Amino acid sequence: MNNPMLKRLLSLFVAFLLFLYIGYQIYNANYSSVRTETVYSKMESDTIQTSGIAVRDESLIEQPVNGVITYVVEDGGRVFKGGTVAVTYANDADAAAQRQLEDLDNEIAKLQKLNSPGDTYAANPDSLNKQINQQFTDLLIGSRKNGFSELSDNREQFLYLLNEKQIVTEKVTDFNARISSLQAQRNTLAASHGAQTGTIASPASGYFISRLDGFEGVFDYHNIKQITPEEVREKAALQPAPSNAVGKICGEFNWYFVCVVDADTALKFQEKANQTRYESKLVTLSFPFAAAAPVPAEVVKVNQKDKESDAAVIMRCNNMDASLAQLRNETVQIQIEEYSGLRVSQKAIHFETITKKTKDKDGNDNGVVTREVKGVYVMHGSELEFRQIIPLYSTNSYVICKSLTEDEEKDMARKPFVQYEGQEDPPDPMEGLFTDQTVHLYDEIVVEGTDLYDGKVVK
Numbered sequence: 001m002n003n004p005m006l007k008r009l010l011s012l013f014v015a016f017l018l019f020l021y022i023g024y025q026i027y028n029a030n031y032s033s034v035r036t037e038t039v040y041s042k043m044e045s046d047t048i049q050t051s052g053i054a055v056r057d058e059s060l061i062e063q064p065v066n067g068v069i070t071y072v073v074e075d076g077g078r079v080f081k082g083g084t085v086a087v088t089y090a091n092d093a094d095a096a097a098q099r100q101l102e103d104l105d106n107e108i109a110k111l112q113k114l115n116s117p118g119d120t121y122a123a124n125p126d127s128l129n130k131q132i133n134q135q136f137t138d139l140l141i142g143s144r145k146n147g148f149s150e151l152s153d154n155r156e157q158f159l160y161l162l163n164e165k166q167i168v169t170e171k172v173t174d175f176n177a178r179i180s181s182l183q184a185q186r187n188t189l190a191a192s193h194g195a196q197t198g199t200i201a202s203p204a205s206g207y208f209i210s211r212l213d214g215f216e217g218v219f220d221y222h223n224i225k226q227i228t229p230e231e232v233r234e235k236a237a238l239q240p241a242p243s244n245a246v247g248k249i250c251g252e253f254n255w256y257f258v259c260v261v262d263a264d265t266a267l268k269f270q271e272k273a274n275q276t277r278y279e280s281k282l283v284t285l286s287f288p289f290a291a292a293a294p295v296p297a298e299v300v301k302v303n304q305k306d307k308e309s310d311a312a313v314i315m316r317c318n319n320m321d322a323s324l325a326q327l328r329n330e331t332v333q334i335q336i337e338e339y340s341g342l343r344v345s346q347k348a349i350h351f352e353t354i355t356k357k358t359k360d361k362d363g364n365d366n367g368v369v370t371r372e373v374k375g376v377y378v379m380h381g382s383e384l385e386f387r388q389i390i391p392l393y394s395t396n397s398y399v400i401c402k403s404l405t406e407d408e409e410k411d412m413a414r415k416p417f418v419q420y421e422g423q424e425d426p427p428d429p430m431e432g433l434f435t436d437q438t439v440h441l442y443d444e445i446v447v448e449g450t451d452l453y454d455g456k457v458v459k
Helices: 003-032 091-113 126-143 151-168 176-192 223-225 227-235 263-273 406-414
Strands: 037-038 042-055 060-061 068-071 077-079 085-087 198-201 207-210 248-249 255-261 282-286 295-304 311-317 330-347 349-359 363-382 383-387 391-394 399-403 444-448
Touching: 042 399, 068 091, 077 176, 085 091, 091 151, 126 151, 151 263, 223 255, 223 295, 227 255, 227 311, 255 263, 255 330, 263 295, 263 311, 263 330, 282 311, 330 444, 349 383, 383 399
Parallel strands: none
Antiparallel strands: 037 444, 042 255, 042 330, 060 248, 068 085, 077 207, 085 198, 207 248, 255 311, 282 295, 282 330, 295 311, 330 399, 349 363, 363 383, 363 444, 391 399
């Protein structure tokens, strides 16, 4: 050891080991062996997109017509047997003139109302400004929608409020000059065109629809619950010629929307149809390529040859308006379920073997049961704690879990799992918790780490 070079190499080696040890201690003190993320709440919907067909109890209004038809009931409007659904005119000019007369009468009535002091004294500029701003916003929103059914009404209301403000702020004293001009225009128009030549009555009570597409009577409304996937596809593919009838009446309050889905999706609808509570059988139908607003529907039947085959899903609706009355073959987005809970990354989910006391169906102690429980590791100070999760909905990247209050957790944790004779499947997690707590909002859960176990201390 008297060799200076050897001593120097040995000293360097010892210094290197010391440096390595100190570096390891610093790294170990400041570096966490796990990576976590925070749990937040999230609302998620289980939605599918497919195509389907609207089925109604439709009867045609087959009445001889001479002249031009003008409908007096909008599509989706309720009519009674014998009620007038349309009037006829000798020619197009008379029909157009009648529509102009109605518009003139409407404008005259509004201006006469503004001239009445009792209708404007209660108004004030500030209140009117708020209404004008709101109506202008509604007008802009209406112009961006797929359909423009409400745009005309928004425009008329907006114009009325502007005129009312002129009266209230005394920009104008009255609209007598405008009313006189409109009345003169009306009298001239009425004198130069003929009146209506006839009326068309409804043969039955129900909803009136003017549009005919040829599918009236193709589907058997009264036996629609027995329809098969093959029948749906076959009949939906038809291209029947529309009738020359005046319109049609939907005699039943309810109508159906029918579609075909694959076996996996059918299972979700089967679960809906088998629910005992009415509310839980509801889904929401949205039509992305139609002006119709989303409507609730009840899953009444799922017809499937076997568990591996496609299924015909029959959903019943009772909403009706002008847009819904136009539906027939449509692309539909069906929101099967909406889930609200805690969002947990799939990377955070693990299984841990846990033992739980059990009871038989009579409430007597029945030993213990060991199960593989799905849960996450939560940072509790510097220690890991395994907590069970109750999944509600899952995707490839995350799971929506049920959020329980402390009282709910205590009740479920105290309730021993009931082990029935011959039961082999994992228990329903709502029967009782296998851990004292579930995951909570704002918990720090482990999404990356090795050698994880309950009680492990990490830095």
